[in-house]
Amino acid sequence: MRILLVGKGGQVGRELQAPLAALGDLVALDRTTADLERPDDLAAVVRRERPDVIVNAAAYTAVDKAESEPDRARLVNATAVAALARAAADRGATLVHYSTDYVFDGTKAGRYVETDDPCPLSVYGRTKLEGEAAAAASGCRHWIFRTTWVYAPHGQNFVRTMLRLGRERDELRVVDDQFGVPTSARLIAAITADCIGRLAAGAPPPAGIYHLAPHGETTWCRFARTILAAARERRAFLRCQPENVVGIATADYPLPARRPANSRLDTTKLETALNIRLPEWQDDVLPVVAALAAESSS
Ligand SMILES: NC(=O)c1ccc[n+]([C@@H]2O[C@H](COP(=O)([O-])OP(=O)(O)OC[C@H]3O[C@@H](n4cnc5c(N)ncnc54)[C@H](OP(=O)(O)O)[C@@H]3O)[C@@H](O)[C@H]2O)c1
Numbered sequence: 001m002r003i004l005l006v007g008k009g010g011q012v013g014r015e016l017q018a019p020l021a022a023l024g025d026l027v028a029l030d031r032t033t034a035d036l037e038r039p040d041d042l043a044a045v046v047r048r049e050r051p052d053v054i055v056n057a058a059a060y061t062a063v064d065k066a067e068s069e070p071d072r073a074r075l076v077n078a079t080a081v082a083a084l085a086r087a088a089a090d091r092g093a094t095l096v097h098y099s100t101d102y103v104f105d106g107t108k109a110g111r112y113v114e115t116d117d118p119c120p121l122s123v124y125g126r127t128k129l130e131g132e133a134a135a136a137a138s139g140c141r142h143w144i145f146r147t148t149w150v151y152a153p154h155g156q157n158f159v160r161t162m163l164r165l166g167r168e169r170d171e172l173r174v175v176d177d178q179f180g181v182p183t184s185a186r187l188i189a190a191i192t193a194d195c196i197g198r199l200a201a202g203a204p205p206p207a208g209i210y211h212l213a214p215h216g217e218t219t220w221c222r223f224a225r226t227i228l229a230a231a232r233e234r235r236a237f238l239r240c241q242p243e244n245v246v247g248i249a250t251a252d253y254p255l256p257a258r259r260p261a262n263s264r265l266d267t268t269k270l271e272t273a274l275n276i277r278l279p280e281w282q283d284d285v286l287p288v289v290a291a292l293a294a295e296s297s298s
Pocket of ligand 1 (some may be wrong): 005007009010011031034035036037038061076097099100146148149155156
C-alpha cells in the first residue's frame with residue numbers, strides 16, 4: 001500500500017509518520033514539496049506519487065490570524081482539500097482528512113454528534129467546514145476525523161504553553177467557561193493508522209465524518225491545573241503551582257476569533273465502527289506531560 005502524507009511537520013503529521021510507515025510505502029511531504037497554498041499543483045503531486053491513501057495533516061491552524069487572512073485560510077483549508085479530494089477520486093484513492101469542533105457554535109447542551117448542524121463562529125471554523133464539504137462532494141472514499149484541543153510533545157499547543165508559563169510566572173489566569181476534551185496527536189495518529197490498516201485488510205470502516213476525542217471533559221483552566229499537577233509529581237521546576245491557576249471568563253480574555261463554549265464531541269460512531277473504547281483524556285495526556293516534565297525536572 002502506498003500512502004501519501006501531506007503536512008508531515010505538524011503535531012498530527014509528526015505522530016503519523018511512524019505508524020503509517022509500518023503500514024506500507026510512505027511518502028511524507030511538507031510545504032516545500034506539497035504546498036496547499038498552490039492547490040493547482042496538488043494533482044501532479046498525487047499523479048507522481050500514485051498513492052492508495054492520501055492523509056492530509058496540513059491545515060491553516062492559526063485560528064486568530066485567520067480572521068485577518070480569510071483568503072489564505074480558505075486556500076489551505078478548503079480549496080486545497082478540494083484539489084486533494086478530486087485527485088483521490090481520479091485515482092480511486094482514499095482520503096483521510098481532519099476537521100475540528102470549531103465547525104460548531106458550542107450552544108448545544110450535550111455532546112455534539114456527527115449529524116448536528118454545524119454553525120462555525122470563526123473564519124477558521126468556516127473554512128474547515130468548507131473543506132469537509134469539498135471532500136464529501138468529490139466522490140472519493142474519505143474519512144474525516146473531527147477532533148479537538150490537540151496537543152503533542154512538539155509544536156505549538158496548550159500543554160507546552162502551560163508548562164512554559166508555569167516555569168515563568170507565579171500565577172496563571174486561564175479561561176474556565178469553555179468545555180472540551182484535550183486530544184493527543186498520538187491518539188489521532190493511532191486511530192488513523194488503525195483505519196488504514198483495516199482498509200489494507202479489506203475491512204475498512206464506513207466512509208464519512210467521525211468525531212475523534214478521548215472520554216471525559218474539562219475546561220482550559222482545569223486542564224492547566226492537571227498539566228501542572230502532573231509536572232509537579234514528576235519534579236519539574238515550576239513557579240506556578242496548580243493551586244495558583246485562576247479561572248477567568250472568556251469575556252476577560254478577548255481574542256480575534258470566537259471559540260465555542262462547548263467543544264465536547266460524542267465519539268460513539270467511531271467507537272462502534274472500530275469496536276474500540278477510546279481512553280480517558282487524563283490517561284491520554286499524562287505520557288506527554290511526563291515526557292516534557294522530564295526535560296525540565298529539577
Ligand atoms: N491543533 C488543534 O487544536 C486542532 C483542533 C481541532 C482540529 N485540528 C485539525 O487537526 C489537523 C492537524 O492539526 P495540527 O494540530 O497537527 O496542526 P499544526 O501542528 O498547526 O500543523 C499544521 C501543519 O500544516 C502545515 N501547513 C500549513 N500551511 C501549509 C501549506 N500551505 N502547505 C503545506 N503545509 C501547510 C504546517 O506546515 P508548517 O510547519 O510549514 O507551517 C504544519 O506542518 C488539522 O486539520 C487541524 O485543523 C487541530
